[in-house]
Amino acid sequence: MNFDDTPQEAAFRETARAWVAANAPKELEDELASSSLGRIRLKHADIVEVGKAWQKKKSDAGWACLHWPKEYGGRGATPIERVIWQQEEGVYGKLTQPFQIGEGMCGPTVMAYGSEEHKRRYLPKLASGEEIWCQLFSEPAGGSDVAGLRTRAEKRGDDWVINGQKIWTSGAHYSDYGLLITRTDPNVPKHKGLTMFFLDMKSPGVEVRPIKQANGMQEFNEVYFTDVVIPDSQRLGAVGDGWNVSLTTLMNERMSIGARLATGFPEMFEFCANLMTENGLAIDDRATRSKLASWAVKASGLKYTSYRAISALSKGDRPGPENSIGKLVAGVMLQDIATYAMDLEGAAGVLTGADEAETQGQFQQMLLTSPSMRIAGGTDEILRNIIAERVLGLPGDIRVDKDVPFNKVPTKGRT
């Protein structure tokens, strides 16, 4: 048992470290390091613009999507090399936020189901950040139950015509391409009537509208489709096989979101160690210590769980299912930590201004943003189902709509 690199890993790390040291935009280091939660905002630069420059630079030197084959814009690196790269890229990895959905979800789906021509045309530009991709899955009527989606695709000659609405699409407003799942047959049970496509986001009939979120920010979009035409050549997988195709995408979603998880613990420990209350330092209070200790072992437990997965990769094994706990633990923790930090601040905890003493409103932002961490990329409840069914082997729930034609499934609860 040790934390050391193998000689090959150490050599790879050295190369990566030297390249980052020579090429990273160091002027952004502090700002990136201090932004721990949610979308990155830079004071004097646009994240997409700065991100594209960094991604292109990486790509030119062979550090973009490095686990992909070389012919598709990668480096042909091993899984452990990818982890080492992420460690060495460090805070600058936050600049890749606009590309993570493309790299983590759309790319692997195109890789698995696209034609050779598509792969050579789209993947290298996706990898280099020159073209950004988004994922068009969730709908107002299909969140956790993605297969309940209603966006229609109808065949017309060699084309498909799309009508409907998607929601919760990150980055749709700056994306060049989108991965789109549609319903092509409403007369069969829901999982069987789906088909996957990709499309140019600038196609006529595509309208992107920002969503104002509960935390007051606008990071996601609604995307409306009105008679949007997609050529059949942009279909991924067989007609009616969209559900299976989407599983490839979603498995990758949970893995990529789990890669850089904020728990709020380091910030909270620091806060409690310095906050003077009427009874002395917060960290000297019995109740506070107990909570801190519980959060500490969750944070360390997640860290060492990921080390176990990295060790498996290092040996060339597949990581076990234990990594599936990450987001489930971190999401609730963020919310609990934010709530308790504000409790310690007392009445002043209500103030959200960035010029407020103590924490500049960071826990208040955390409180308002944390609900999304428990929903995006699989709700806590869906994640528990996945652990129960795939890890523990418990049976799936009884699905009353499983064998019912989609157009006969009820669409309203109370009527």
Added chain:
Amino acid sequence: MNFDFSDDQKQLRDQARKFLAEKCPPKAVRVVLDGKETYDRALWKGFADMGFLGVAIPEEYGGAGAGHLELCVIAEEVGRALAPVPFSSTVYLAAEALMLAGSDAQKQVWLPKIASGETIGTLALFEGTGNPSPKAIKLEASNGVLNGTKKPVADGAIADLIIVAARTASTGRDSDISLFLVDAKAGGVEAKALTNLDPTRGQAELTFANCKAEPLGAAGEGWSIISQVLDRAAVLTAFEQVGGSDRALEMGRDYALDRIAFGRPIGSFQAVKHMLADMYVSATLARSNAYYGAWALSTNAPELPEAAASARISATQAYQHCGKNNIQVHGGMGFTWEFDCHMYYRRANALALGLGSLSYWEDQLIDRMRKRNAA
């Protein structure tokens, strides 16, 4: 990075699991649970024959000289099987204290007998209600003679070798405490077995009346040695707790698959499923923290105090969580004496207290993290 046990260590774990599955089924645990025996003598002999007792004891003192990672994998299996033997008090407490602080002569006398199963050992630390603290130690030592009472002492009624924390001064400092070694057979100590949460692991009150004792470690070093022993025992106990958590989770999972209610397996209901998923989360966090503790213990790393506290807290929480929810998944049957659920529930809650309670270790962890941050 190789943050995992080696193939040899995993093989040892499999070997221990197989051995315990055969020699320590729930039926055997119940013999002790029902008070027919104070511990499982045949199993204890088997532990000695398998080399489990001396796995971390150096060869020159009659052990296998393997190491603490090997001991960790055995501890996990001991916990999983609820082995009703004085393993933790003898191996994690007495043997560790001897290896840390014993003179060569003391090691020569006692360690081979521990490895062979001849000697059962324990640490007599507590004196009634409260957590580990030098202030709580009233038992006095003067001129090589002990006077006072200790309780609870794990496996105190069957121990041959008792390591005693005693007061040798009253300055209010940690250096007031020294350790002593008592041969229970030599007289001067009287044991009274006490009823406790987990009858498969005995607890006793020990009364020392002009009991002859020899110093273990330097005078005034007692508290420092105890702190180190507790850290080491915390990691090893965490593995017992991890083994127990996993077993309780499996029992709950298996029952949820087999038990039909409302015309379907109860494991298909989300309320039950989610409870089991949460148990898996706790058990996974505990295992990962325990691995870090194992690394720190096996390399004697400066991180050991913090790693031990993390392992201890995480494992305590996980076992308590899995222990109680295993009963909940079983419903009414889980509350019968006949089903094994309560044995895990009892062990989970007894292990949660033995080395100092959760709140004590929470305090320790925060102090240790602050020390690191300040450094």
